[in-house]
Amino acid sequence: MVGTGCSGTNAYRYGTMREWVLSLTVVLADGTVIKTRQRPRKSSAGYDLTKLFIGSEGTLGLITEATLKLTVTPASQNVAVASFPSIQNAAECVTHVVEAGIPVAGVEILDDVQMKCINASGSTSREWKESPTIFFRFAGTPGAVKEQVGMVQKIASKTASKSFEFARGDEEMAELWSARKAALWSVMAMRRNPDDHVWTTDVAVPMSRLPDIIDATKADMAKSGLLAGICGHVGDGNFHAIILFSDKEKEIAEGVVHRMVKRAVEMEGTVTGEHGVGLVKRDYLAHELGESTVDAMRRLKMAFDPLRLLNCDKVVRTEQPAPGEVKEW
Secondary structure (H helix, E strand, O other): OOOOOOOOOOHHHHOOHHHHEEEEEEEOOOOOEEEOOOOOOOOOOOOOHHHHHOOOOOOOOEEEEEEEOOOOOOOEEEEEEEEOOOHHHHHHHHHHHHHOOOOOOEEEEEOHHHHHHHHHHOOOOOOOOOOOEEEEEEEEOHHHHHHHHHHHHHHHHHOOOOEEEEOOOHHHHHHHHHHHHOHHHHHHOOOOOOOOEEEEEEEEOOHHHHHHHHHHHHHHHHHHOOEEEEEEOHHHOEEEEEEEEOHHHHHHHHHHHHHHHHHHHHOOOEOOOOOOOOOOOHHHHHHHHOHHHHHHHHHHHHHHOOOOOOOOOOOOOOOOOOOOOOOOO
């Protein structure tokens, strides 16, 4: 998680790994061991090497220790589930919840394909409505949680929600959240043969563009003919695609991901909200950030690892690509 700078279902309320790592111990390419900071919650002493290594995907050094901040466990928690007639209605509901400043602990979306896969795979103990669904998690004092549930229910109603159900006890809370946890495994259970692959990818956009990109990506997936679902931590504009494909369908899947990334960049978003860059998305960075920014990253890589020993060519290329290797933008 430190290596990719990623997050999870609590990111909307609590932020990503970047907000929670105080200090790192790192082994550099030449064997030097450094510690990036001491333990105080804030410091303005020198360059922020902690943030530099978070999300570097092992290209600048090997992280061996991390000192993390902690937070208190909320006094009360609850979960609510709302279903909608379309993925755009669901995304609009999330946008309105964020605009209202309601401090929900988590906001997760699953589209109709995901809900169908969950029912078909028997991943959970109940039958779900097979329509776009938002999972809300609430945390705080008992009074605050009750107020948040009521406010979100009103917003869901105004954005055409078909149902709104909240938990009445710990057992129901676990049951309602179980579908979100089963998203990936339910798609994997739909594999037609052992050679099928599952591709998980993500992008993030400003909240105002979230309904547009989810709607466009959903339409593109349907047109592709692949089994592909949408899920993710939409409270901060981040969503994921889970795509099932065979070797023969690989080029179709690549096209879906390429257009998804291109849409995000054109909406002033990012090629990856938390999954990381790796090999597949390194050639998109220049479109998001500009060639000079990527070149600055390359110079950092070469300064820390001049012999290119660490995860070479991940995140940024240190050698020119072969002819035809980079997809046309």
